[in-house]
Amino acid sequence: MGGAPCLGTLSILAPKFQAFQCPVGFSRSLVCFLLFPHQSYFTTRESNMSPSLKRACPGLEKRIKRIFIEGNIAAGKSTFVHLLEEQSKDWEVVPEPIARWCNVQTQQAEFEELTTSQKSGGNVLQMMYEKPERWAYTFQSYACMSRIRAQIKSTYGKLQEAENPVQFFERSVYSDRYIFASNLYECECVNETEWAIYQDWHSWLHQQFGKHIELDGIIYLRAAPEMCMQRLHLRGREEEQGIPLEYLEKLHFKHESWLQNRTLKMEFEYLNEIPILTLDVNEDFKGDSVKCGDMVEKVRSCFLQLLHLFHA
Ligand SMILES: Nc1ncnc2c1ncn2[C@@H]1O[C@H](COP(=O)(O)OP(=O)(O)OP(=O)(O)O)[C@@H](O)[C@H]1O
Numbered sequence: 001m002g003g004a005p006c007l008g009t010l011s012i013l014a015p016k017f018q019a020f021q022c023p024v025g026f027s028r029s030l031v032c033f034l035l036f037p038h039q040s041y042f043t044t045r046e047s048n049m050s051p052s053l054k055r056a057c058p059g060l061e062k063r064i065k066r067i068f069i070e071g072n073i074a075a076g077k078s079t080f081v082h083l084l085e086e087q088s089k090d091w092e093v094v095p096e097p098i099a100r101w102c103n104v105q106t107q108q109a110e111f112e113e114l115t116t117s118q119k120s121g122g123n124v125l126q127m128m129y130e131k132p133e134r135w136a137y138t139f140q141s142y143a144c145m146s147r148i149r150a151q152i153k154s155t156y157g158k159l160q161e162a163e164n165p166v167q168f169f170e171r172s173v174y175s176d177r178y179i180f181a182s183n184l185y186e187c188e189c190v191n192e193t194e195w196a197i198y199q200d201w202h203s204w205l206h207q208q209f210g211k212h213i214e215l216d217g218i219i220y221l222r223a224a225p226e227m228c229m230q231r232l233h234l235r236g237r238e239e240e241q242g243i244p245l246e247y248l249e250k251l252h253f254k255h256e257s258w259l260q261n262r263t264l265k266m267e268f269e270y271l272n273e274i275p276i277l278t279l280d281v282n283e284d285f286k287g288d289s290v291k292c293g294d295m296v297e298k299v300r301s302c303f304l305q306l307l308h309l310f311h312a
């Protein structure tokens with residue numbers, strides 16, 4: 001994997017914008033404000049504004065910024081978002097609904113929402129890993145539906161009083177489709193008909209719920225597949241212990257072409273204009289307050305730029 005370790009980069013590589021990529025570890029936005037106090041750091045034109053930018057125009061209701069955390073299995077997303085959540089009362093985390101997929105009953109409220117079949121013990125994550133050609137389509141349908149539900153349900157409770165509210169979501173309907181489902185289709189675990197149906201309802205759901213599920217930025221936690229494999233074993237989630245390195249490699253290359261090289265073709269055009277903050281998470285930052293502080297600073301710096309962009 002290329003790139004300097006632990007070097008955060010904020011990249012906007014939309015065709016309509018000038019390519020832009022540089023380290024953000026030095027409170028870069030502050031430098032920009034100092035250099036160009038009267039200019040918007042990112043150039044946008046009204047006619048080219050993405051839906052998420054339009055939503056955030058001054059004069060419209062104060063709104064929450066939605067940031068999605070993407071990355072390979074066991075890269076460290078949950079660990080990282082918990083670190084973020086501790087930093088500000090304006091920041092809220094919406095975790096991946098894995099409890100539903102495994103039927104782990106973490107809280108009464110979680111259990112109440114399980115379907116009858118789940119209450120009786122279905123572990124669709126395990127079923128998918130054990131027999132993907134039978135269960136992959138079922139899993140993808142349920143994963144996508146439960147993500148949308150979690151995202152919509154989370155709207156605005158705790159953050160009503162926040163000055164600059166931000167919600168962090170672990171993964172998105174986009175990684176669901178363009179990373180996981182697409183890989184399972186390429187591996188022939190999802191057949192042509194299933195893939196056509198999946199894409200059809202995915203697009204339709206996006207149309208229906210677009211307002212609630214569109215995002216403002218992505219944080220890509222980038223780690224080598226070998227590192228993810230090590231962490232996956234360290235975490236020891238039973239359902240995942242048979243995952244081969246090859247699977248993580250395939251997912252890694254898909255993440256890279258979407259978020260690093262930005263060459264993955266997607267149906268949702270506004271995604272081409274979304275800012276991406278890439279953080280190298282190969283290094284162990286747990287328990288190291290300096291490294292944690294540095295990562296949080298990169299995220300804050302990224303937001304300053306986002307806010308500047310939104311209010312320009
Ligand atoms: N930077 C890090 N250094 C060392 N260990 C880490 C780091 N980040 C996470 N871990 C450990 O790696 C394991 C996986 O981390 P975590 O559960 O946060 O991954 P995840 O990306 O949320 O996984 P998933 O894709 O399954 O949702 C955990 O045991 C966690 O403690």
Ligand SMILES: Nc1nc(=O)c2ncn([C@H]3C[C@H](O)[C@@H](CO)O3)c2[nH]1
Pocket residue numbers: 073096098125128139140143144171175176177180181240
């Ligand atoms: N096939 C498939 N499709 C998804 O959309 C998806 N989202 C997450 N996962 C798997 C990765 C971890 O094992 C576990 C927790 O992230 O769930 C997925 N698997």
